[in-house]
Amino acid sequence: MDERNFLFLFYGLAAAWILLAGYVLTLAAREKRLERQLDTLKRMLEQREKDG
């Protein structure tokens, strides 16, 4: 392979993967937050229904 500008090819590909990985991490964090909220709400409703 012609290696001229290889460093910038690396920068470009690294930037693309970092952006994609960042988005995937955001998705994973959101999923955890939503699951937590869902669990909390379900438990709270069960408790209220038992009490009331």
Place this chain on the structure above:
Amino acid sequence: MGDAMRRTILYAMTALGALWLARNLYVILLALPDEVAQGAIYRIFFFHLPAWFTCFAAFFAAGLASLLYLIRKSPGYDAFAAAAVEVGVAFTAIGLVTGMVWARIIWGIWWTWDPRLTWAFITLLVYVGYLMLRRAIDEAAERAKNSAVLCIFAFTSVVITYKAIDWWRTQHPGAVLSFRTGGGTIDPAMESMLFQNWFALLLMAAALVLIRMRQERMAREIDGLRRRAHAL
């Protein structure tokens, strides 16, 4: 479609996308012929163009889903549109950044206000605006209706971005793909790899859309539970 089926499709698409991408990386970096003038940096096109194709496809699908939402009022279409736009925005950012790195070497600058680049940036801003609009409206039906209208109109920005290299011949390179030029402007092996890598990125994008749609369903369930909690 059941949850188990959705999960199976998701895993299958992710695995196929990852395998295909690994194989493509090998071909792009080691098997494809060199480009005479540009050196290694030309190989970034195999991610730059497919990233743009992927975001255009995502925005088109989101526009279509938004139109279907306005006709049928089914929340599934709204969830799909929101998911497709978010994934499309991620791939737009990848398209812009990889283009900037290429420009730094070939043009000597990171950015210029060329019509294609400017419209690409406007497209990114418009769809980020769509995501911000969704956050700003609490009521689900109102949010879905307003964002569906915006999503349909936003697609005009995608069309202008796509056609900008034909309408304004300035700094950004013109069309090279055979279906736009009639052939003879790109090595067939390189053109084939562009489409093969688009396929890999599309699979990844589809997997991300499925994950994001699941989150929209969870958010709807949370809204419903909150309403029940208030009513008790």
